[in-house]
Amino acid sequence: MLGWRDEPTGGLCSTRDLPMGSPRLTLRLLQWLTLRLSLPLLVLNGWVLLRLLEYFKTPLTVLIVGAVVAFLLNYPLRWLERYGMKRAPAMVITVVASLLVLGFLGITLVPILSQQAQALVNDFPAWEKSAQQQIQTLHGWMQSLGIPLNLSGLETQLSGQLSSGMQTIATRLPTWLEAAIGGIFEFFLIVVVIVYLLLKGDNLWQGILAWLPLALGQRLQTALPRSFRNYFIGQGTIALLLGTVLALALTLFRIPYGFLFGVLIGSMALFPYGGTLGIALTTVLLSLKGIGLGLTVLAIATVVDQVIENGIAPRLMGHLTGVHPVWVVMAVLVGAKVAGVLGVVLAVPIASTVKDVMEPYKPNRASPPPVPASVDGPSPSGQ
16 A cells, blocks of 8 residues: 655544545645655656767757857957948858868967877877886986885886877777767868857857746856856867967977877867866976986976966956856766767856746745843853
8 A cells, every 4th residue: 555644643544534526635646756765766867867968969069059159259350240241241251261260270279280190100109118217217226225116017007008008099080080080070060050149150159048937048148148158158268378478488399299289288278177287297298208308398388277277267257157166077978978079169158047047946045143141140251
């Protein structure tokens, strides 16, 4: 038999205590089912949603990337409209200028990056031998000091992992190139989506918001553009500055493949905590060639990163997301699991939007009234 606790009396009642078809029995049965089926239904709906996202990954990626790029290009488009230009010619100028900038970067930067990446792969065996020699030297120095620590196993393990890693990259590089060539068609679809959204995006957006409750739609209409604007424009500007300055600085200090590593760090800075991770990765790689070289890169990158993060970033970004760093990390991990790189990019602005939208629903917990001082008894200080 089904049983539940009777709230008024605190005892147990059964379905035998209530006549069949009574409103009270129906209400309590619905409450019992809702309580026990909410979690399984939530898990089932989440699993179905993940399967749908995986099945429609390609069209959703095209739509989302096109929407984000159209959102960013809408700012220069509005700037042209302020000078009296109509929307259609302004859209054409904005899209063509963006494609020209991408083409210029592809012609000038891609060959340099490709050349340095290929040279790095060719020089990596020499760096591996240098790392083994450094580990042997460190092992001998520790043995001379009487420190009982054997680093021979670390040397063998490091050599095997580095070799397998570079072989994996060399093996998968043709596959990545084929995927890039296959993505040309998706690129043209993204351009079509961008053009359509720049022309008729407001109608599409208002149509989506019309399906939501009025209060929720208004909050979403305010929070979503603000979160994406703060994150992409602010984070993109910081990543561009960090990558440009580091590429120039590492090249001027004659760091091997400095331009490549600077662009790598700047690209990783587009993601939360990616700049720090890129600096650490670059330091480890260059330390294989020489500990002093790795420390030099670490010092240069840290100084540049701190200047940008503490001097320029607050003025550009202000209050970026308002999301706790722990939830930022969780959002990034969930985004990476659900949608890969695109999920990592969109995780923070989506988390910020959810926080802003759900903020009015937070329960207001008033602080308890202060305890009045005792009149008859002694005071808390004992006086």
